Amino acid sequence: xxxxxxxxxxxxxxxxxxxxxxxxxxxxxxxxxxxxxxxxxxxxxxxxxxxxxxxxxxxxxxxxxxxxxxxxxxxxxxxxxxxxxxxxxxxxxxxxxxxxxxxxxxxxxxxxxxxxxxxxxxxxxxxxxxxxxxxxxxxxxxxxxxxxxxxxxxxxxxxxxxxxxxxxxxxxxxxxxxxxxxxxxxxxxxxxxxxxxxxxxxxxxxxxxxxxxxxxxxxxxxxxxxxxxxxxxxxxxxxxxxxxxxxxxxxxxxxxxxxxxxxxxx
Amino acid sequence: xxxxxxxxxxxxxxxxxxxxxxxxxxxxxxxxxxxxxxxxxxxxxxxxxxxxxxxxxxxxxxxxxxxxxxxxxxxxxxxxxxxxxxxxxxxxxxxxxxxxxxxxxxxxxxxxxxxxxxxxxxxxxxxxxxxxxxxxxxxxxxxxxxxxxxxxxxxxxxxxxxxxxxxxxxxxxxxxxxxxxxxxxxxxxxxxxxxxxxxxxxxxxxxxxxxxxxxxxxxxxxxxxxxxxxxxxxxxxxxxxxxxxxxxxxxxxxxxxxxxxxxxxxxxxxxxxxxxxxxxxxxxxxxxxxxxxxxxxxxxxxxxxxxxxxxxxx
Amino acid sequence: xxxxxxxxxxxxxxxxxxxxxxxxxxxxxxxxxxxxxxxxxxxxxxxxxxxxxxxxxxxxxxxxxxxxxxxxxxxxxxxxxxxxxxxxxxxxxxxxxxxxxxxxxxxxxxxxxxxxxxxxxxxxxxxxxxxxxxxxxxxxxxxxxxxxxxxxxxxxxxxxxxxxxxxxxxxxxxxxxxxxxxxxxxxxxxxxxxxxxxxxxxxxxxxxxxxxxxxxxxxxxxxxxxxxxxxxxxxxxxxxxxxxxxxxxxxxxxxxxxxxxxxxxxxxxxxxxxx
Numbered sequence: 001x002x003x004x005x006x007x008x009x010x011x012x013x014x015x016x017x018x019x020x021x022x023x024x025x026x027x028x029x030x031x032x033x034x035x036x037x038x039x040x041x042x043x044x045x046x047x048x049x050x051x052x053x054x055x056x057x058x059x060x061x062x063x064x065x066x067x068x069x070x071x072x073x074x075x076x077x078x079x080x081x082x083x084x085x086x087x088x089x090x091x092x093x094x095x096x097x098x099x100x101x102x103x104x105x106x107x108x109x110x111x112x113x114x115x116x117x118x119x120x121x122x123x124x125x126x127x128x129x130x131x132x133x134x135x136x137x138x139x140x141x142x143x144x145x146x147x148x149x150x151x152x153x154x155x156x157x158x159x160x161x162x163x164x165x166x167x168x169x170x171x172x173x174x175x176x177x178x179x180x181x182x183x184x185x186x187x188x189x190x191x192x193x194x195x196x197x198x199x200x201x202x203x204x205x206x207x208x209x210x211x212x213x214x215x216x217x218x219x220x221x222x223x224x225x226x227x228x229x230x231x232x233x234x235x236x237x238x239x240x241x242x243x244x245x246x247x248x249x250x251x252x253x254x255x256x257x258x259x260x261x262x263x264x265x266x
Numbered sequence: 267x268x269x270x271x272x273x274x275x276x277x278x279x280x281x282x283x284x285x286x287x288x289x290x291x292x293x294x295x296x297x298x299x300x301x302x303x304x305x306x307x308x309x310x311x312x313x314x315x316x317x318x319x320x321x322x323x324x325x326x327x328x329x330x331x332x333x334x335x336x337x338x339x340x341x342x343x344x345x346x347x348x349x350x351x352x353x354x355x356x357x358x359x360x361x362x363x364x365x366x367x368x369x370x371x372x373x374x375x376x377x378x379x380x381x382x383x384x385x386x387x388x389x390x391x392x393x394x395x396x397x398x399x400x401x402x403x404x405x406x407x408x409x410x411x412x413x414x415x416x417x418x419x420x421x422x423x424x425x426x427x428x429x430x431x432x433x434x435x436x437x438x439x440x441x442x443x444x445x446x447x448x449x450x451x452x453x454x455x456x457x458x459x460x461x462x463x464x465x466x467x468x469x470x471x472x473x474x475x476x477x478x479x480x481x482x483x484x485x486x487x488x489x490x491x492x493x494x495x496x497x498x499x500x501x502x503x504x505x506x507x508x509x510x511x512x513x514x515x516x517x518x519x520x521x522x523x524x525x526x527x528x529x530x531x532x533x534x535x536x537x538x539x540x541x542x543x544x545x546x547x548x549x550x551x552x553x554x555x556x557x558x559x560x561x562x563x564x565x566x567x568x569x570x571x572x573x574x575x576x577x578x579x580x
Numbered sequence: 581x582x583x584x585x586x587x588x589x590x591x592x593x594x595x596x597x598x599x600x601x602x603x604x605x606x607x608x609x610x611x612x613x614x615x616x617x618x619x620x621x622x623x624x625x626x627x628x629x630x631x632x633x634x635x636x637x638x639x640x641x642x643x644x645x646x647x648x649x650x651x652x653x654x655x656x657x658x659x660x661x662x663x664x665x666x667x668x669x670x671x672x673x674x675x676x677x678x679x680x681x682x683x684x685x686x687x688x689x690x691x692x693x694x695x696x697x698x699x700x701x702x703x704x705x706x707x708x709x710x711x712x713x714x715x716x717x718x719x720x721x722x723x724x725x726x727x728x729x730x731x732x733x734x735x736x737x738x739x740x741x742x743x744x745x746x747x748x749x750x751x752x753x754x755x756x757x758x759x760x761x762x763x764x765x766x767x768x769x770x771x772x773x774x775x776x777x778x779x780x781x782x783x784x785x786x787x788x789x790x791x792x793x794x795x796x797x798x799x800x801x802x803x804x805x806x807x808x809x810x811x812x813x814x815x816x817x818x819x820x821x822x823x824x825x826x827x828x829x830x831x832x833x834x835x836x837x838x839x840x841x842x843x844x845x846x847x848x849x850x851x852x853x854x855x
Contacts, residue, residue: 032645036305036467036475038488043468044305044475048649049331053464056457057534063447064538065547072547079554084461084530086561091469091526093568099518100476101486103572115566121578126490137565141558183440184448186428190748193450196457197753201656205684208645208653213693216645231691238687242680246660249676253667255740262741315774319851328648328762328769336762343755343799350750351805370791373827374762377784377834378770384780384838385773392851393842450751456758505850 010157011244017153018206018240019233020146025051025210026229027143029136032216038102041129041219051147051207057084058148062155070177074152081148082141089132096131104131113222139220154202159195161251166263187263206236272431272439283419284532290415292524295470297408299515300508301325304467306475312495314389320499323401323508324382327374331463338459341367341413342420342452364414368406401508420454423447444542465527473519587778598630602712606670609724614815621720621796621819624713625789631709631764632785638702651765658710669735681707717756720796722746746803759795763788783834790827797823
């Protein structure tokens, strides 16, 4: 059985991860379908899918670094997601600039919040900006970084709990957060699958709340819609707690523990 | 065996992974353009409402991440059965699995096109059978290339992780400490597929949506809101079909989309790879941070270059 | 599309049928026969139709971020609840899915994140439909799921061992998870438009339900061949065949309806001039 202190830490990790995923979506410059027509600033995808796409790169990185201390896994997952997002935004700019011949521009503000340049003259009348200007780029970088951290925060506890039960180790805070010495073999694959799919589910649950809150289009942290973040973050916190409890129920169930002990046997 | 030779083999596998992902993603973008999937779909959907009747394929199988994730996961599931269960050779298993997956994809494409066109019946949008019959094999063949690339990469990642090479009587090297993920192939296929779709819709779609779909609008400006729905329906000769879009986007949008995914897999795994070889996680983080800084500076340079060259809107 | 259009099938009736089918499918394994798995898979189709109808109702209000997000949301909510249900007792999973759905919907509605009337009811239905569909498909993949213990209330742990082997060791859980999501979101997404009609949308739901059943049959064959227990393989082939029949039947029915209801269905031609 999992001790109460460990359970509380797992719940907090999952809930904070949910809030970070939500905040990450708010930072991402998502333009939705209009962005694909150069009618809006940002990347041309739904926020939920962009967040998931970036987060998955972080999840894969956390799976590869399963044995490292938690803070290293989390940092690396954030960097992986940010790399994915930055390359995507860069190439989106390439296509907007060389494919359509439009310079990147913002519409909601007069001056770019990062470079302090005047961006208004570059906006085509009848549109709300195009491409990914520097401020949106930085915002997207922050968003993907937060999202990657959030994904890793849901991935690590589930994986560590399953791994430690299957190894027959007593579960304590050190096992959860510190380095974990195990050589992942074929018998451990199902535990990675479980943690991965739970983290993916948490991604969709939280990113969706944020996506509905910003109604699909946001430019960055200066956008008026960004003010909705606190309320949305509370909702994400509660939703993550609820689904974190479901995950804990699963990890605590007798059937599951029996199966995990089988894993140790091979 | 020489340890440096093992490293060389590993680099070769890594290069193969990047190559496969690049080609698969390239075709992913063309596949989505072929059926006006994802973002440009909103205009194809809007066109009959503003009185523009067309002969384009309206393949509204959700956003690209969902449908490519489905391609990846079904293909990887079938591959697992053929390769692990029936002990087929992986190359053959990849081909057969990807081929069966296209049946699912074609079925979704047909229901999406027919359903959307039928729902536009009040605007008099006709349902053309030849549009479906001409374009369906093309969609399937492009999806086949993407699916086989996703399965192959999942297989390589999974198998490299568990591979060990004996280099001496006592010593052996586990390749998993350098490259690969300990995740089952179907889930890996799903994850790689979702990422493929997310990249394809955020980069390659812009070329179709902004340029090819509005080719009668002036080049060098964004598409104003008032123009939405008035898409180009005439081709160089006669009415435009979705395959006329493919050759246009294959020149610029497709290759760049492939380049994006290839770069992501390359840079992200390269920093893991180098960090693992030096056995130091700090190297890992340092390389990642350097890459990010370079990317941000490069984007800033590109933005300034474009603004200086193109000038303000006039 | 702010108002819900006239429906041919009452959503509440569909909900009752879906709930009943799903629960019967989840509990059918009590007869301890491989046939129960096949029937559970077939009973997942009405559950998916119910889920697709719920997606239709919630998404017709306009979400600002597309229909697919709702499908992913439902299967994500359903997956955790379904796994808990399979580990303890299916009915607990359904109740937990309902509770989670209510909490999710209540908070989203309370903070005016989505202003849709009766949102908690929709999210509850989504979570329940997805968890039931996932449980039915999972029991189809493992053969049969026997929820009746010899003593006490919790389902026997041997079930979960099978689930662990069939879904997690092989990774097929990803396939079941994603096909449930697509099966629920695709019908309304494909039927979207001004002339959308419930009957036609639900016919696409039968097609996608058939695809889900086919995939479950394929996974069943895979599970049996991978773990070398190919004694009961003919039931697995029957599952696959049932899936293909539902899939093809739904496709033919849908295409017939669509061709009848389209503005005009012709082999080729150029679009007519606007009046």
